[in-house]
Amino acid sequence: MQEKASSKLTAKLMGLVVAAGVWIITTSIPSASAKGGAAAASVNVREEFDLATPGTAVAVAWSADGSALAAASDFGGVLTVWDRNGHLINQFKRIGGGPTLGGSIAFVAGSSQLVFPPPENTDSSMAFAVWDVKTGEIIRTESGPQLGDERVLNRAQHFMASPDEGLLAVATTGGRGNPQFKKNLIVYDTHSWQVLQTTKVLPGISSLCVFANGRLLGVGSILGGRISVIDMSTGAAVSELQAYEESKYGSVSLGAIAGSPAGDLIMAGVSSGLLHGDFRGTPEQRAWDEAMSSTDAVRIFRTKDGMRLATFSAAKGPIRQAMWDPKGHFVAFVDNQRGLFLWAPWIGPDYKKIDLPSKTLSLAISPHGDHIAVTTDRGVRVYSLH
Numbered sequence: 205m206q207e208k209a210s211s212k213l214t215a216k217l218m219g220l221v222v223a224a225g226v227w228i229i230t231t232s233i234p235s236a237s238a239k240g241g242a243a244a245a246s247v248n249v250r251e252e253f254d255l256a257t258p259g260t261a262v263a264v265a266w267s268a269d270g271s272a273l274a275a276a277s278d279f280g281g282v283l284t285v286w287d288r289n290g291h292l293i294n295q296f297k298r299i300g301g302g303p304t305l306g307g308s309i310a311f312v313a314g315s316s317q318l319v320f321p322p323p324e325n326t327d328s329s330m331a332f333a334v335w336d337v338k339t340g341e342i343i344r345t346e347s348g349p350q351l352g353d354e355r356v357l358n359r360a361q362h363f364m365a366s367p368d369e370g371l372l373a374v375a376t377t378g379g380r381g382n383p384q385f386k387k388n389l390i391v392y393d394t395h396s397w398q399v400l401q402t403t404k405v406l407p408g409i410s411s412l413c414v415f416a417n418g419r420l421l422g423v424g425s426i427l428g429g430r431i432s433v434i435d436m437s438t439g440a441a442v443s444e445l446q447a448y449e450e451s452k453y454g455s456v457s458l459g460a461i462a463g464s465p466a467g468d469l470i471m472a473g474v475s476s477g478l479l480h481g482d483f484r485g486t487p488e489q490r491a492w493d494e495a496m497s498s499t500d501a502v503r504i505f506r507t508k509d510g511m512r513l514a515t516f517s518a519a520k521g522p523i524r525q526a527m528w529d530p531k532g533h534f535v536a537f538v539d540n541q542r543g544l545f546l547w548a549p550w551i552g553p554d555y556k557k558i559d560l561p562s563k564t565l566s567l568a569i570s571p572h573g574d575h576i577a578v579t580t581d582r583g584v585r586v587y588s589l590h
Contacts, residue, residue, distance in 0.1 A: 244534040244546040245554030248590040252575070253290045254583060258282045261579035263307050263566045267315035268369045270570045272337070273577055274311060274318055275584050280304030283320060285337050288575070290586065296340030298333075300324025307525045307566040308412075310365040310372060312394045317343070319372060321360050328355040331374055331390070332363065348376055349387035349402045357384060362411060366418030367530070367571065370394055371436055373421050379408025389423065391436060401439030405432055410475065415463025415528065420507075422470050424458030431461065431472055433507055445510035447472040447503060453492040454479040462526035462535055467507060469550075471535050473523025474501045497521035502537065504549065514549035518557070525566050529589075531573045538564045544578055561585065 259278030266273055272293060274285045280303055285293040301323040310319040315337065322333040322345055331348035335341065348358025356377055363374040371391060378388035389403040389412075411424035420442060423432045429448025434441060448456045459475020474496050483489040501523055502516035519539040526537035534548040542563055546556040562581040569576050569589075577586045 243552040243554050244548040245552075245556050247534065247546055247556055249546070249556060249558055249576075250588045250590070252586045252588050254580075254585050255284075255286055255290055257284050257583040260581045261566070261583050262305055263309040263320075264568045264577050264579050264584055265309045265311060266568050266570045266575075266577070267311040268365075268367060268571055269314055270572050270575075272311065272315035273568075273584070273586070274309055274337075275577075275579065276304060276309050276320060277579075277583070280321065283309070283318060283335065283340075285315075285318065288570075294337055294340055296335070298323045301326070305565065306361045306363075308360070308363045310363060310369075312365060312369045312372065314369070319360075319363065319365070329353070329358050331358050331376070332360040344397070346392065346397055348374070349390040350378070350384070353384055357382065357386075357388075362409060364412055364414045365394065366414050366436065368418060371400070371414070371418060373412060373414055373436065375405075375409040375412045375423065377408065379426060380406055381408075389421075389434075391421070391439070400437055403434060403439045410457045411459050411461040413461045413463050413470075413526075415465065415470070416467025417465055420463060420467050422461050422463045424461040424472060426457050427455045427478060429456045429458060429472075429474075431458065431470060431505070431510075433463075433470070443507060443510060445470070445505050445507075447505060447512075448474065448496070451492055452480065453483050453486075453489040454496075456496050460523040460526040460537055462528045462537070463507070464528050464535075465530055465532045469504055469513070470507050471502065471504045471526055471528075471537070473519075473521070473526055473537055475522040475524070501539075502547075504535070516545070516547055516549075516555070518555070519543060519545060524564060527567055527569050529569055529573050530571055533573070536567060536569060536576060538567055538578060544576075558587065 257277035261275045261277040263276040284295040318335045322330045329347045330345045333342045350357040360374045378385045387402040391400045408426035410426040413422045421434045431445040433443045457476045460473030463470045499517040501521040504514040520541040524538045534546045542560040544558040566579045
């Protein structure tokens with residue numbers, strides 16, 4: 205484990221405060237998330253245990269009551285569920301259906317049911333299947349936003365349940381490049397499995413988060429560096445944020461997005477970039493690409509007006525996944541260099557870095573905020589937070 209802190213503030217120019225090498229804060233952050241918080245560097249992170257899975261773990265999630273933890277591994281071919289102490293509850297196979305690397309898995313109905321993309325031999329309209337945790341059997345499947353169309357326009361790629369598991373938001377890989385594309389975002393009531401709303405988000409969706417205690421949905425664009433904030437129940441647009449400006453050198457995909465429990469802040473992380481051919485190989489384009497994958501790979505914004513409030517410069521992209529502490533004390537994210545970061549720039553310039561045993565694709569914070577789980581190449585590592 206490694207803990208790092210920023211240097212002292214080194215510049216105050218035109219209202220810009222810079223902490224060298226770590227973060228940039230463009231204004232004071234009068235955030236509801238800050239109330240009662242403590243600096244992220246002061247959080248005590250302790251390794252608790254490792255949970256083995258067949259193959260590399262690719263997604264992890266806690267149940268809403270914190271009693272169970274689930275992971276998908278072997279490219280999504282195996283689903284494993286443990287209790288909060290790491291004791292195995294069940295492990296079952298998902299036969300076929302293609303690899304699932306979106307970093308998503310979700311509980312519904314407490315800790316008794318598990319949502320994941322469907323196996324093979326299901327209709328092309330199916331978005332996901334619901335497994336009974338106790339028996340390992342599929343108890344239902346649900347259609348995606350374009351019933352009757354091809355699988356890519358319906359299958360769940362990114363999905364997340366609300367904190368009480370009453371709502372489930374699902375994004376597909378459908379986008380502007382497909383002539384049949386109409387909708388790529390759908391929200392279900394998990395009690396009745398009624399569809400509450402379907403939405404088109406252009407040019408396509410590369411990340412998704414449910415935040416503001418289940419009231420809001422944040423969606424990161426596959427190109428263009430944009431964040432759409434949507435009302436979870438109605439589908440009404442709340443705000444549009446230009447997280448990363450379009451550049452003549454290229455365009456970025458937002459592979460990680462996380463919103464605060466209060467709904468006032470949202471974090472975006474760059475997962476990849478598309479380089480424009482007109483400037484290919486130039487020093488300027490290389491510099492832009494390097495900034496997008498390192499010193500400028502993580503930003504925090506104010507939800508209501510899109511103002512950028514802070515930039516984290518100590519991570520190395522792609523940024524894989526992010527999640528806000530349910531108490532609002534910090535945002536956690538993982539990078540491409542085996543780093544798990546806890547960051548709270550509204551409290552102070554320090555941050556916590558935990559060196560992981562391998563690269564990771566997914567993380568999950570327990571609903572009580574006392575544990576964090578990350579996927580590894582051998583399973584799941586669980587840390588306690590104090």
